[in-house]
Amino acid sequence: MTTATGWVCKVCWKWNRPEDDPCFKCKSPRGITDDAEVEAHRKVVEARAARPEPVPDLVVAVPVVVFRGYAKVWFRGGIGLLGLLALMAFGGVTDLLWFALTAGFSAGLVVSGFLAGEVSEGMRNREIWAFLVGIALSVVAVIGSITAFSVFAEGLVDLNAVRWGSLLVFGGAGVAALVGLVLVLRHGRQNPGLGA
Numbered sequence: 001m002t003t004a005t006g007w008v009c010k011v012c013w014k015w016n017r018p019e020d021d022p023c024f025k026c027k028s029p030r031g032i033t034d035d036a037e038v039e040a041h042r043k044v045v046e047a048r049a050a051r052p053e054p055v056p057d058l059v060v061a062v063p064v065v066v067f068r069g070y071a072k073v074w075f076r077g078g079i080g081l082l083g084l085l086a087l088m089a090f091g092g093v094t095d096l097l098w099f100a101l102t103a104g105f106s107a108g109l110v111v112s113g114f115l116a117g118e119v120s121e122g123m124r125n126r127e128i129w130a131f132l133v134g135i136a137l138s139v140v141a142v143i144g145s146i147t148a149f150s151v152f153a154e155g156l157v158d159l160n161a162v163r164w165g166s167l168l169v170f171g172g173a174g175v176a177a178l179v180g181l182v183l184v185l186r187h188g189r190q191n192p193g194l195g196a
């Protein structure tokens, strides 16, 4: 069935634009008229609908959201520290080691923030590397935040609390990435050719 404004798919009865071929909804080829052929395509569509989702979206959504959050916090923290560096530079640097440490730390934050943003995008597309980088990032973050607090805030905070806090916050991200990775890998093995 074809009209000037489009055509109706005989398999799923959806309207398609004139340029659509195959059907935008069910991917059946355009212009099937034979009833047996329509029936065959309908079976294909039903089988496709019965297949499970490549990976439950929630599993991917958790690490994606977590890493998107980190990307923002890290990036802004890094930019904020760079501002602090500018103030330090204007005020005359008294301790070059401190200056270098802060510079390195803020650069690290900006880079990690950027990386976490990329990772969350990759995770959304279920890319294996994104989960691996995410796990590595969270390990680096645990070590980095403990080190940063011991260097910058020694005596100000309870280092034990910092250790546990870092482990909970960043370790959680690592676990989310790990679970996502396992599920994506397991799914890849069950349904080769799907996803990726």
Ligand SMILES: [Zn+2]
Binding pocket: 009, 010, 011, 012, 013, 014, 023, 024, 025, 026, 027, 028
């Ligand atoms: Zn259709």
